[in-house]
Amino acid sequence: xxxxxxxxxxxxxxxxxxxxxxxxxxxxxxxxxxxxxxxxxxxxxxxxxxxxxxxxxxxxxxxxxxxxxxxxxxxxxxxxxxxxxxxxxxxxxxxxxxxxxxxxxxxxxxxxxxxxxxxxxxxxxxxxxxxxxxxxxxxxxxxxxxxxxxxxxxxxxxxxxxxxxxxxxxxxxxxxxxxxxxxxxxxxxxxxxxxxxxxxxxxxxxxxxxxxxxxxxxxxxxxxxxxxxxxxxxxxxxxxxxxxxxxxxxxxxxxxxxxxxxxxxxxxxxxxxxxxxxxxxxxxxxxxxxxxxxxxxxxxxxxxxxxxxxxxxxxxxxxxxxxxxxxxxxxxxxxxxxxxxxxxxxxxxxxxxxxxxxxxxxxxxxxxxxxxxxxxxxxxxxxxxxxxxxxxxxxxxxxxxxxxxxxxxxxxxxxxxxxxxxxxxxxxxxxxxxxxxxxxxxxxxxxxxxxxxxxxxxxxxxxxxxxxxxxxxxxxxxxxxxxxxxxxxxxxxxxxxxxxxxxxxxxxxxxxxxxxxxxxxxxxxxxxxxxxxxxxxxxxxxxxxxxxxxxxxxxxxxxxxxxxxxxxxxxxxxxxxxxxxxxxxxxxxxxxxxxxxxxxxxxxxxxxxxxxxxxxxxxxxxxxxxxxxxxxxxxxxxxxxxxxxxxxxxxxxxxxxxxxxxxxxxxxxxxxxx
Amino acid sequence: xxxxxxxxxxxxxxxxxxxxxxxxxxxxxxxxxxxxxxxxxxxxxxxxxxxxxxxxxxxxxxxxxxxxxxxxxxxxxxxxxxxxxxxxxxxxxxxxxxxxxxxxxxxxxxxxxxxxxxxxxxxxxxxxxxxxxxxxxxxxxxxxxxxxxxxxxxxxxxxxxxxxxxxxxxxxxxxxxxxxxxxxxxxxxxxxxxxxxxxxxxxxxxxxxxxxxxxxxxxxxxxxxxxxxxxxxxxxxxxxxxxxxxxxxxxxxxxxxxxxxxxx
Numbered sequence: 001x002x003x004x005x006x007x008x009x010x011x012x013x014x015x016x017x018x019x020x021x022x023x024x025x026x027x028x029x030x031x032x033x034x035x036x037x038x039x040x041x042x043x044x045x046x047x048x049x050x051x052x053x054x055x056x057x058x059x060x061x062x063x064x065x066x067x068x069x070x071x072x073x074x075x076x077x078x079x080x081x082x083x084x085x086x087x088x089x090x091x092x093x094x095x096x097x098x099x100x101x102x103x104x105x106x107x108x109x110x111x112x113x114x115x116x117x118x119x120x121x122x123x124x125x126x127x128x129x130x131x132x133x134x135x136x137x138x139x140x141x142x143x144x145x146x147x148x149x150x151x152x153x154x155x156x157x158x159x160x161x162x163x164x165x166x167x168x169x170x171x172x173x174x175x176x177x178x179x180x181x182x183x184x185x186x187x188x189x190x191x192x193x194x195x196x197x198x199x200x201x202x203x204x205x206x207x208x209x210x211x212x213x214x215x216x217x218x219x220x221x222x223x224x225x226x227x228x229x230x231x232x233x234x235x236x237x238x239x240x241x242x243x244x245x246x247x248x249x250x251x252x253x254x255x256x257x258x259x260x261x262x263x264x265x266x267x268x269x270x271x272x273x274x275x276x277x278x279x280x281x282x283x284x285x286x287x288x289x290x291x292x293x294x295x296x297x298x299x300x301x302x303x304x305x306x307x308x309x310x311x312x313x314x315x316x317x318x319x320x321x322x323x324x325x326x327x328x329x330x331x332x333x334x335x336x337x338x339x340x341x342x343x344x345x346x347x348x349x350x351x352x353x354x355x356x357x358x359x360x361x362x363x364x365x366x367x368x369x370x371x372x373x374x375x376x377x378x379x380x381x382x383x384x385x386x387x388x389x390x391x392x393x394x395x396x397x398x399x400x401x402x403x404x405x406x407x408x409x410x411x412x413x414x415x416x417x418x419x420x421x422x423x424x425x426x427x428x429x430x431x432x433x434x435x436x437x438x439x440x441x442x443x444x445x446x447x448x449x450x451x452x453x454x455x456x457x458x459x460x461x462x463x464x465x466x467x468x469x470x471x472x473x474x475x476x477x478x479x480x481x482x483x484x485x486x487x488x489x490x491x492x493x494x495x496x497x498x499x500x501x502x503x504x505x506x507x508x509x510x511x512x513x514x515x516x517x518x519x520x521x522x523x524x525x526x527x528x529x530x531x532x533x534x535x536x537x538x539x540x541x542x543x544x545x546x547x548x549x550x551x552x553x554x555x556x557x558x559x560x561x562x563x564x565x566x567x568x569x570x571x572x573x574x575x576x577x578x579x580x581x582x583x584x585x586x587x588x589x590x591x592x593x594x595x596x597x598x599x600x601x602x603x604x605x606x607x608x609x610x611x612x613x614x615x616x617x618x619x620x621x622x623x624x625x626x627x628x629x630x631x632x633x634x635x636x637x638x639x640x641x642x643x644x645x646x647x648x649x650x651x652x653x654x655x656x657x658x659x660x661x662x663x664x665x666x667x668x669x670x671x672x673x674x
Numbered sequence: 675x676x677x678x679x680x681x682x683x684x685x686x687x688x689x690x691x692x693x694x695x696x697x698x699x700x701x702x703x704x705x706x707x708x709x710x711x712x713x714x715x716x717x718x719x720x721x722x723x724x725x726x727x728x729x730x731x732x733x734x735x736x737x738x739x740x741x742x743x744x745x746x747x748x749x750x751x752x753x754x755x756x757x758x759x760x761x762x763x764x765x766x767x768x769x770x771x772x773x774x775x776x777x778x779x780x781x782x783x784x785x786x787x788x789x790x791x792x793x794x795x796x797x798x799x800x801x802x803x804x805x806x807x808x809x810x811x812x813x814x815x816x817x818x819x820x821x822x823x824x825x826x827x828x829x830x831x832x833x834x835x836x837x838x839x840x841x842x843x844x845x846x847x848x849x850x851x852x853x854x855x856x857x858x859x860x861x862x863x864x865x866x867x868x869x870x871x872x873x874x875x876x877x878x879x880x881x882x883x884x885x886x887x888x889x890x891x892x893x894x895x896x897x898x899x900x901x902x903x904x905x906x907x908x909x910x911x912x913x914x915x916x917x918x919x920x921x922x923x924x925x926x927x928x929x930x931x932x933x934x935x936x937x938x
Contacts, residue, residue, distance in 0.1 A: 083825070298682075298719070
C-alpha cells in the first residue's frame, strides 16, 4: 500500500522508526474493519481507494466493506475472510505506524503468527456480543509466547449491545484477568464500534462514559521495542567469507555490542580469539567506520587467529559465554498437522544454528481456553504446550528470560517451519565437556589414581565406570592395545561407548580387522568421519597427498581427519579411555595412567599405561583376540596408510609413523602433552 | 538506531541468509530504483563483490535511458551480468487484459530463464507498500513448478527464520527490501549516493515514479527535479506509486492474477 500522510509535514522522516502493531482476535470480530476505519479517519487512504472499495462492495451486493482494503486476494473478498497477514502504513503527527492485520480463523494460525511475530505491540480485538472466545485466549497466549508485552484491548461492536457500560465492564474484567496471568498488562481497554466510528479517533457521545483513551490515543502509548544493546554480546555466525585475503565472519548482532580488541569465544567449541577489525564497504568510508557496533547491525569482523568457524556458531564475550546445553525445556506452539509427541525428531533453528534433537517428553499440552492442562500425550496442530527436548549434540542457547532473541527458536519438519518456542529451562552439558573446570578434573584424577595403580587393567575399567555417572567413550584404532581393551570391556559388559575415527585413508587390512572385530565381539563400533566441507576444502588447498609437503600441512590433515572428529566423538562424555602406553615413544613418556584432559573437559584413562608391548602381545595370544594382518609384515603402530610404514629391525615402535618428520614432534594432536 | 540503518541491517541479513542457504541464486535487476538499491545492499553484504549473477529479464521495450544505465553500471559495479529475452507476445495467455498480457511476457521470460540456468532462488526487489498483494508476501516465498504462487498456503515465517528448502522443480523468491517504503528507497539512495536513471526526475512538469515497459508505463505530474524534491513530494502525495503502471488497473484482480501466475 502507498505511504500515507497526515497533513502535518514531517521533516525528520529518516530518523523515525515505525512502531509495528498487530491486530489480533477471533474471526469476524472486526479486525480488518477497524484498520480501514482507522486509516480513513486519520486521512491516510490513498487517492481513489475509498471509491474502489465502494465499487468492490457493490459488485458483491454488499454494504460498504472496509475489510477489502487489506483483504487483497480475490478469495478473501469473495469469502469475507482474511487468509493471510498483511501490512499497511500510516502516520500521525508524531509517529509512523505499520499496522499488521492477522487472520483470526484457526485454520490460518500460521499466518497470524507470521504477522504477530513482527510486532512491537498488539491490539486484541473482542466482539462485544460474543465476548472472550477460545481464539481470543489463544491469541493472547501466543502474544505472550511471541514475547509481545505491550498490548491494548479493543471491544468492538458496542453498537450491537446498546453501548452498555455493564457489558464492557464484564468483558474487560474477564480479559484483564486472563492477560494478567500471562504477564501482559493492557495499556487500555477501549470500547468502540468500528462500523459506526465510535472510539477510533473520536470519543463519540455514545461511549461518553468511557474514561480511557481512543484507539488512536492508545497507539501513541506504544513504543518501538529497542535493540538489546545492554545484554551480553550474541553474534550468530551467518557465514565466513573469503572473497579476498581477508577471512570475514559475517552475522547480525542480536544483542550487546562488539568492538575491535574484544576477547570473544566462538561457541560451541569454545575457541577464543580477539576481534582484529570490523570490515565495511565502501572502503572509502572506512576511516569513518566505527570501531564498535551494537545490537541490530549486520556486521563483518576478522579475528586475530585463524580458527575453524562455521555458520551456526555464536560469538559471545569470553566473560559471558552462552550456556552449552544438550537439552532444554521449552514452551512451544505447534502448526504441523502431525502432533508433536515424545520421540518426534525435531530440528531447532536458533540464531543461524540448525540443532537436531528429539522430543523426550511432553510436559503438558495446554488448553489455551483456560490455561488448564490438556494432557501429556501430544500437542496437536495449532495447540501449545511445554516439552522437553534432547539435543543430538551440544548447542549454545540462552533462556528466553535472559535473552529474548537467542532464547527462542523455530522448529522445522521436512524443511518447513512447523512451530516455534522459547527456552524456559536449559540442561547444561553434564559436568565434563568443558563445563567441569580444570581443578575439578584434576582432583577427580588424583582421587582415583592410588586405587587404579594397584589394580589390573580390567579392574581399572570397572572402577572408572563405577566412579563416573555420565558417558564414557573408548576410542579404538584397532591397534593391539585397543583390541586388548575392547576384549576387557566386552567380557565384563561395561557400559562404555566404543568408537573409531575413520580418516578415509586407513589400510585395507585395518578395515578388514574392524569388520572381524565387530563379528568377534558381537558389537557395532560407532564411526566418526571428517566433516565433508572441511575435508573438501583441505584437499582443494593442499592436494590429495599434500601432507608430505610440510609438518604444517600434515597437521592440518590430521586436524580435519582425526582431531575434529574426535571432538565430536567425545562430546557429552565425562571420561575417555585410550590404549596409550608409557613406553611407546619419547613423546608419550609423561602420559599418566589417569589425567585431566582440560581441552576436552574430561578425565582420560589409559588402563594399559604400565604394560609393555610384550605384555600386550601375550594377552592377545592368550585370549585369541583378532589383530591386524599388517603386524606380521613388520608394522607396529598403525595409523593412516600414507603415513605409516613397516619398521626396520631395531627401530622404536612408533618410528613407522610420519617417518619423514623430526622424531621429537611426531603427534597428530589427539593426545596433546601437558 | 536510525531507521535507514535498521532497514539496511535487515536487508543485509536476508541477502546473507539467501546466499548461505540456497545453491544457485540470481538477483533480478529490473534497472529501477528498487533493484539498484538492492544491488548496493548486496555489495555491502558481501564487501564489494556481488557473489551471484545479476539478471535482467528483458522485454525489449524498456526506455533507452534504462539500457544505457544497465550497460554502464553492469561494468562499473563489476556485476556478473546476464540478460535474458522474453518470448513474443503470442506465447502469452490471450485471456489477460492487454497491458497485463504484455506484463505477463516478463513472467514467461523469467520462467524460461530460471529453467535455463537452474536457479533455485531469485532475489527480487518488491516492497510491501507498493501494492496490496505484495503486502501479503513472505521474505522467502516459495513458488511451485511453473512459478505459481500459492497464496492460500504460504508457510509460516517468523523471528527471521526462513523456509529455504524449495521442493524439487520449485524455486524461492527472496525479497530483501520487502519492508522498505518508496520514501525509504529515495532517502537511502540519497544517503549512499546511488546512481539513478534521470527519468525519475521531472522534465516538463512530469516524472516517472515507477519504471516498466515504455508502452504501458506513464509519468505522473511532478516538479521534483532532485532526490530531495522527490522525498518532499512523497511526504505530501496521496497518489499511489504504481498509478502509472497500466497493468495494475485493468480489472479488480488483474495484478493478483499476474502475481499468482509468477509475476514479481
